[in-house]
Amino acid sequence: MKTFGKRKLSPYAKDSAISYGLVTAAFVIVSILNSMGLVSSSLQGQLVPICCYIVMAVSLNLVVGISGELSLGHAGFMSVGAFTGIVISGILETSGLPDVGRLIAAILCGAIMAGVFGFLIGIPVLKLRGDYLAIVTLAFGEIIKNFMNIIYAGKDSTGFHLRTNPDLGLEPTGRMLLNGPMGATQVQRIASFTAGFILVLVTLFIVQNLMNSKQGRAIMACRDNRIAAESIGLNVTKYKLMAFTVSAALAGMGGALFGLNYSTLLPIKFNFNTSVLILVFVVLGGLGNIWGSIIAATILTILPEALRQFADYRMLAYAIVLILVMIATYNPFLRSRVMMLRDKIIPKKDKPDEGRKPRTRRKKSGKEVG
Amino acid sequence: MKNKKFTKFFVVVLAFMMAFMMAGCGGGSGESADSGDAEAAGAVLKIGSSGPLTGGASIYGVAVKQGAEIAVAEINEADPDFQIEFKMEDDEADGEKAVNAYNKLKDWGVQVVMGTVTTGSCIAVSAQTYEDRIFELTPSASSADVTAGKDNVFQVCFTDPNQGVKAADYITENFAGQKIGVIYNNSDPYSTGIFNAFKAEAESKGFDIVAAETFPDDTNADFSAQLTSCKSAGAEVVLLPIYYTPASVIMKQAKDMNYAPVFFGVDGMDGILDMEGFDTSLAENVMLMTPFNPWSTDENVSSFVQKYEDAYGEVPNQFAADGYDAIYAIYEACKAAGVSADQANEEICDALIGQFTGGFSYDGLTGSGMTWNDKGEVNKTPVVCVIQDGIYVDK
Numbered sequence A: 001m002k003t004f005g006k007r008k009l010s011p012y013a014k015d016s017a018i019s020y021g022l023v024t025a026a027f028v029i030v031s032i033l034n035s036m037g038l039v040s041s042s043l044q045g046q047l048v049p050i051c052c053y054i055v056m057a058v059s060l061n062l063v064v065g066i067s068g069e070l071s072l073g074h075a076g077f078m079s080v081g082a083f084t085g086i087v088i089s090g091i092l093e094t095s096g097l098p099d100v101g102r103l104i105a106a107i108l109c110g111a112i113m114a115g116v117f118g119f120l121i122g123i124p125v126l127k128l129r130g131d132y133l134a135i136v137t138l139a140f141g142e143i144i145k146n147f148m149n150i151i152y153a154g155k156d157s158t159g160f161h162l163r164t165n166p167d168l169g170l171e172p173t174g175r176m177l178l179n180g181p182m183g184a185t186q187v188q189r190i191a192s193f194t195a196g197f198i199l200v201l202v203t204l205f206i207v208q209n210l211m212n213s214k215q216g217r218a219i220m221a222c223r224d225n226r227i228a229a230e231s232i233g234l235n236v237t238k239y240k241l242m243a244f245t246v247s248a249a250l251a252g253m254g255g256a257l258f259g260l261n262y263s264t265l266l267p268i269k270f271n272f273n274t275s276v277l278i279l280v281f282v283v284l285g286g287l288g289n290i291w292g293s294i295i296a297a298t299i300l301t302i303l304p305e306a307l308r309q310f311a312d313y314r315m316l317a318y319a320i321v322l323i324l325v326m327i328a329t330y331n332p333f334l335r336s337r338v339m340m341l342r343d344k345i346i347p348k349k350d351k352p353d354e355g356r357k358p359r360t361r362r363k364k365s366g367k368e369v370g
Numbered sequence B: 001m002k003n004k005k006f007t008k009f010f011v012v013v014l015a016f017m018m019a020f021m022m023a024g025c026g027g028g029s030g031e032s033a034d035s036g037d038a039e040a041a042g043a044v045l046k047i048g049s050s051g052p053l054t055g056g057a058s059i060y061g062v063a064v065k066q067g068a069e070i071a072v073a074e075i076n077e078a079d080p081d082f083q084i085e086f087k088m089e090d091d092e093a094d095g096e097k098a099v100n101a102y103n104k105l106k107d108w109g110v111q112v113v114m115g116t117v118t119t120g121s122c123i124a125v126s127a128q129t130y131e132d133r134i135f136e137l138t139p140s141a142s143s144a145d146v147t148a149g150k151d152n153v154f155q156v157c158f159t160d161p162n163q164g165v166k167a168a169d170y171i172t173e174n175f176a177g178q179k180i181g182v183i184y185n186n187s188d189p190y191s192t193g194i195f196n197a198f199k200a201e202a203e204s205k206g207f208d209i210v211a212a213e214t215f216p217d218d219t220n221a222d223f224s225a226q227l228t229s230c231k232s233a234g235a236e237v238v239l240l241p242i243y244y245t246p247a248s249v250i251m252k253q254a255k256d257m258n259y260a261p262v263f264f265g266v267d268g269m270d271g272i273l274d275m276e277g278f279d280t281s282l283a284e285n286v287m288l289m290t291p292f293n294p295w296s297t298d299e300n301v302s303s304f305v306q307k308y309e310d311a312y313g314e315v316p317n318q319f320a321a322d323g324y325d326a327i328y329a330i331y332e333a334c335k336a337a338g339v340s341a342d343q344a345n346e347e348i349c350d351a352l353i354g355q356f357t358g359g360f361s362y363d364g365l366t367g368s369g370m371t372w373n374d375k376g377e378v379n380k381t382p383v384v385c386v387i388q389d390g391i392y393v394d395k
Helices: A011-035 A041-066 A074-095 A099-125 A130-148 A193-211 A214-224 A226-231 A236-259 A272-285 A290-306 A308-329 A332-345 A358-369 B002-026 B058-078 B095-108 B119-132 B160-174 B189-205 B224-232 B244-256 B299-312 B318-337 B345-357
Strands: A152-156 A159-163 A175-179 B044-051 B083-090 B135-138 B153-155 B180-185 B209-215 B237-240 B262-265 B287-290 B362-364 B367-372 B383-388 B391-394
Touching: A011 A041, A011 A193, A011 A290, A041 A074, A041 A193, A041 A214, A041 A236, A041 A272, A041 A290, A041 B095, A074 A099, A074 A130, A074 A152, A074 A175, A074 A236, A074 A272, A099 A130, A099 A193, A099 A236, A130 A272, A193 A214, A193 A236, A193 A290, A214 A226, A214 A236, A226 A236, A272 A290, A272 A308, A290 A308, A290 B095, A308 A332, A308 B083, B044 B058, B044 B095, B044 B119, B044 B318, B058 B083, B058 B299, B058 B318, B083 B095, B083 B318, B095 B119, B119 B135, B119 B153, B119 B189, B135 B318, B135 B345, B160 B189, B160 B237, B160 B287, B180 B189, B180 B224, B189 B209, B209 B224, B224 B244, B244 B262, B299 B318, B318 B345, B318 B362
Parallel strands: B044 B083, B135 B153, B180 B209, B180 B237, B237 B262, B262 B287
Antiparallel strands: A152 A159, A152 A175, B287 B383, B362 B367, B383 B391
């Protein structure tokens, strides 16, 4: 894995390869097991949500890890994407388009809509820094939730109707697509594990290529030292806005897939707790570490279900496991042990440029400054 | 410096998250979710359910579970030929978790689903049971969407629109010519569902709603603005199609501002008398539509209430009664259809659908002579009670 032909892989390319490999291997293994009937219904039902949460975690990592801004309203963009996706899928239901086409249309529209929201919200939000930014994103997440609570949409033979009150004046044959706080009901479930897998790959492709591009390096430069970045002529707000908008659009894609996996969806689902849940995936997986986010999202989605035999104590057990994992992964002693073990197994030929890894650099700069 | 702050903020956020999760645990009853272990040698009918056993809505899930457990214990003792094993999973009133819980029940081999407790999660699960051909009878999920388009899903409770219509009809008959105010939760499907139907029916009956005030889920500690608006509009009857926790605050604040309209609640008001720290004198003369009155003199009701109090040390609410009724309705329909426990879920499903739509009638705690239409909705008479001296009195 270290070499590609004659050329040495850069740390970025290595990280990317790990992410793609991880996701593809997991998909192949689960698909084979599934065709042999070895996957329990419980796990089967979680495959699509896991894909959605991976997309959410990777996209939030773009803001929190790569761009270095704490966002607490990521579920809001998921919500926009989910409800847009549901509406688009609902409108196209009678168009004769096959499920796959409808799903693609829904996901694309979800991404565009969430991207627009991300852009609009990003303009005022990214003028702020640090804790202030975090609090304002939290507020926007809540605003999106309450906004979804008053949106009513329906379709009938005269077309599509969108209002902020339930009197849509639909014909008797018409159908409500969004019903305010009652959310979307009677959604056709067209999401599939394969679609989820492809969506994860697309997300990885976008995020990792962005990270490795000129723009990506500019985004990280703005994160590491805003003043230095400005001094060399980088437009900090522009690059932060770019990361924020791309992240929102990807969250919209994840949301659209999530929405089309259930027959019903309430706006209240995308509350502060969901935002924090996604943030936990990112923190646990490591800031800026894409494949870490993938593993964390998968494990933390399966964990509460795997703990069902603890009955009422399961959320307590979940919290304890989470604390232990957090302590273990960030314990310097354990980390150095793992490094030593890794060096023993894979002897280092020459020291890789660790400083180019975003996660390590963040730590380093923290030590230097603090 | 900035990085340090950043890290600190993370710590605070994570600590909050832990606190939330712990709070979620606090609501639980502390017992195992498995129950009614029927150890009979023969086949056992596996009835599965899910509901919020933890979190803010846990009192509903726990009540349904406890009511159902009493029914299962009674049936298993009385009928050695027909044993039931009952298992209830926690879904935190969330559609995603409910689907997970349902899949877990499928791995366990569930044959009939008695659930789920809350509306949102029930719509999500009923789409799955429809595909898997598993019969589903929900004790308390009241939205019309729960049963719409699914032949295998039936309800024990009234639908929300149905309740709104019945409330409007009752008010037309008994409070003719009076001014009506409404305070409802516009981010709650249950509350909005009742209100929308109530409003439509009120328009067709020709009475005026002088004030329709809303509040969102997040702020339910202060209702003085809504009450002032109702008071200045001169509302003599205030409909509260909401759950009892905000309703208790409304009653307290109305008293403080010397505003004494007739408060008219729906089934979500049930439970207010058992609320900790609530002065029951505030609820004096409150009217509510509930299918279940634990102080009724009916023999079956008093026997159930006695057993429930012995087992759990509290007066059962209507959710407990709904859970009890749901188990008995499934049991009696199985007996009538000749279903045996070793049949596959598809066969049981078809047989039970045939029973429920074919004139099957069940006398339960929440209504006698309950019948179901082919849409899955129950037909029973609502009871309007008025609270006097801390108990319900039939009106």
